[in-house]
Amino acid sequence: MAPPPNSDNDAGLVARERQGDNAQPLTISEISALLKRTVEDRFGFVRLRGELSGVKRAASGHFYCALKDEGAVIDGVMWKGNAARLNFRAEDGLEVIATGKLTTYPGRSKYQIVIDSLELAGEGALLALLEKTRARLAAEGLFAPERKRALPFLPRTIGVVTSPTGAVIRDILHRLADRFPTHVIVWPVLVQGQGAAEQVAAAVRGFSAIQAGGPIPRPDLVIVARGGGSIEDLWSFNEEAVVRAIAECTIPTISAVGHETDTTLADYAADRRAPTPTAAAEMAVPVRADLAFTLTDLAARQRRAVYRPLELGRERLEARARLLPRPENLLQPQAQRLDDLAERLRRALGDRSAKGRERLAGVAARLSPSLLSRASAEAQRRLERARLAPALVERPLRQGADRLAALTRVMSQLHPEKPLERGYAIVRGAAGQALTTRAEAAGEARLLVQFRDGTLAALPADGAPPPAPTPSPAPARKRPASRPPAQDDLFG
Incomplete structure (x- = not known):
C-alpha cells in the first residue's frame, strides 16, 4: 500500500509542492532582511554596559570593537562621524556604556550594535583610563x-x-x-x-x-x-x-x-x-616691593662693604699713631745737641780770632821798609839776568810760515777745477752733481758741461738742441793764506 501524500516518509529527489502547503521557501538574503528588520524594530534603542575588547580604528575612520561581560560578547561598530566626537581614547579593558541600536550583519550571520555614543561606566572607569594614559605617556619620558x-x-x-x-x-x-x-x-x-x-x-x-x-x-x-x-x-x-x-x-x-x-x-x-x-x-x-627692598638692602650692604675697609684702616691708623712718640719728644735731644754745638762754635770762633790776632801781630812786628826794598831790588836783578834772545822767537815763526806756504801750493794743485785750465771739462747733472760714469750720464735728462770759461748744456742722446747755456760766474779762486805779521820782540 502506498504511503499518504503528506507522510513524513514522502521524500524524493526533487522538491514538490505539497497539497495544502502555502509556505514558500525563502532565500538567504530574504530571511536575513527579515531578521534585520525584526531586530532593528525590536531593539532600535539600547544601552549596553560592558568591557571593551579588540578596539581598532579602520583607515576610513570607523571604529570597531567588541563589548563583553562574564558570559557573552557582542560586536560593535561606530561610524566615522560619531567616532570623531569621542571625548576619550578608547582602549581594551575599559568599562563603558554604549548607546545605539542592534542590527545584523548578513555577511557573517551575526548581530551587532551600531554605537551612537560611548561613555565610561562611572568615575572608576574614568580613573582607570587616566591611569593607563598616565603610565603610557610616562613610559615615553614626557613626565x-x-x-x-x-x-x-x-x-x-x-x-x-x-x-x-x-x-x-x-x-x-x-x-x-x-x-x-x-x-x-x-x-x-x-x-x-x-x-x-x-x-x-x-x-x-x-x-x-x-x-x-x-x-x-x-x-x-x-x-x-x-x-x-x-x-x-x-x-x-x-x-x-x-x-x-x-x-x-x-x-x-x-x-x-x-x-x-x-x-x-x-x-x-x-x-x-x-x-x-x-x-x-x-x-x-x-613681588616688586620685595625686589625694591632687596635692592635697597644690597645697596646699603655695598656702601657698608666700601666704607668698612676705610673705617678699619682709620682705626688701625689711630691705634698705630697712639704708639708713635710725640714730635717734640723726638726733637728734644737734637735741639739740646744743637744748643751744645752752637755754644762750642761760639767759643771756637773766639779762640780762632784770638790766635789770628796774635799771628798778625807777630808778622807785623817782623815787617820793615828796608826789608821790602832789599827784596824788590833782588827780584829786579834776577829778571834782568833772565832776558830772552829774539832768535828764539823768530825761528819757530819762520818754520811755521814755510810749512803754510807748502800746503798752499799743494792745495792749489789739487783743486777740482784746476784741470779745466789744461783743457779738461766737468760733466754735471741737472741738479748740479758731478757725474763720473757713463751710466750716470745716460740716466740724466739734461747734462751741464763745465769748461774753464763757463757752462754748456747738452743732451745725453740725440734729441732737440739744448737750451742756451746760462753763464755761470767763474768760481772765485782761493787766496793763499796771508803770512801772519811778524811778532815784535817782547824784550825790545
Whole structure:
C-alpha cells in the first residue's frame, strides 16, 4: 500500500509542492532582511554596559570593537562621524556604556550594535583610563624630571591659555597687577566640552611658534589655567593632545588646572604645577616691593662693604699713631745737641780770632821798609839776568810760515777745477752733481758741461738742441793764506 501524500516518509529527489502547503521557501538574503528588520524594530534603542575588547580604528575612520561581560560578547561598530566626537581614547579593558541600536550583519550571520555614543561606566572607569594614559605617556619620558625647565625670574611677557570670560583670567591679572605688573597675552579657548582639548593644544603650540622680534611679543612664560570642577570637567586637560603640546612647548609652562586637590596629566607634563590659578600668578613673577627692598638692602650692604675697609684702616691708623712718640719728644735731644754745638762754635770762633790776632801781630812786628826794598831790588836783578834772545822767537815763526806756504801750493794743485785750465771739462747733472760714469750720464735728462770759461748744456742722446747755456760766474779762486805779521820782540 502506498504511503499518504503528506507522510513524513514522502521524500524524493526533487522538491514538490505539497497539497495544502502555502509556505514558500525563502532565500538567504530574504530571511536575513527579515531578521534585520525584526531586530532593528525590536531593539532600535539600547544601552549596553560592558568591557571593551579588540578596539581598532579602520583607515576610513570607523571604529570597531567588541563589548563583553562574564558570559557573552557582542560586536560593535561606530561610524566615522560619531567616532570623531569621542571625548576619550578608547582602549581594551575599559568599562563603558554604549548607546545605539542592534542590527545584523548578513555577511557573517551575526548581530551587532551600531554605537551612537560611548561613555565610561562611572568615575572608576574614568580613573582607570587616566591611569593607563598616565603610565603610557610616562613610559615615553614626557613626565621625566630632567625635562623640567626653570621658570624665568622676571618674565617680560606672559601667555595665558584659558577661557576669556571666566574668573580665572581675572584672578591671574589681579594677582599679577598686585605683585609685578607684566604684559599678558590671553589665548581664549574652551576649557571643557567638545573640542576643548584641541583648542588648548593649539593655543600652547601657537605660543611656542611665535618668533622673537615679531609684531606679537614672544612670551617668556606660558600659564595653562582652568578653575575647579569634577573629573569630567577637567578631562580635557588629561587628553593626550594637550599633554604632548605642553611637553613639546619651547617656552617654560605652568599648569594651573583646578583646585589644589585636582591633578591632571597636564600637571605632570608642565615644568611647574600650581595648585590654583592665583598661585600660578604668584609663581610667575616676584613681588616688586620685595625686589625694591632687596635692592635697597644690597645697596646699603655695598656702601657698608666700601666704607668698612676705610673705617678699619682709620682705626688701625689711630691705634698705630697712639704708639708713635710725640714730635717734640723726638726733637728734644737734637735741639739740646744743637744748643751744645752752637755754644762750642761760639767759643771756637773766639779762640780762632784770638790766635789770628796774635799771628798778625807777630808778622807785623817782623815787617820793615828796608826789608821790602832789599827784596824788590833782588827780584829786579834776577829778571834782568833772565832776558830772552829774539832768535828764539823768530825761528819757530819762520818754520811755521814755510810749512803754510807748502800746503798752499799743494792745495792749489789739487783743486777740482784746476784741470779745466789744461783743457779738461766737468760733466754735471741737472741738479748740479758731478757725474763720473757713463751710466750716470745716460740716466740724466739734461747734462751741464763745465769748461774753464763757463757752462754748456747738452743732451745725453740725440734729441732737440739744448737750451742756451746760462753763464755761470767763474768760481772765485782761493787766496793763499796771508803770512801772519811778524811778532815784535817782547824784550825790545
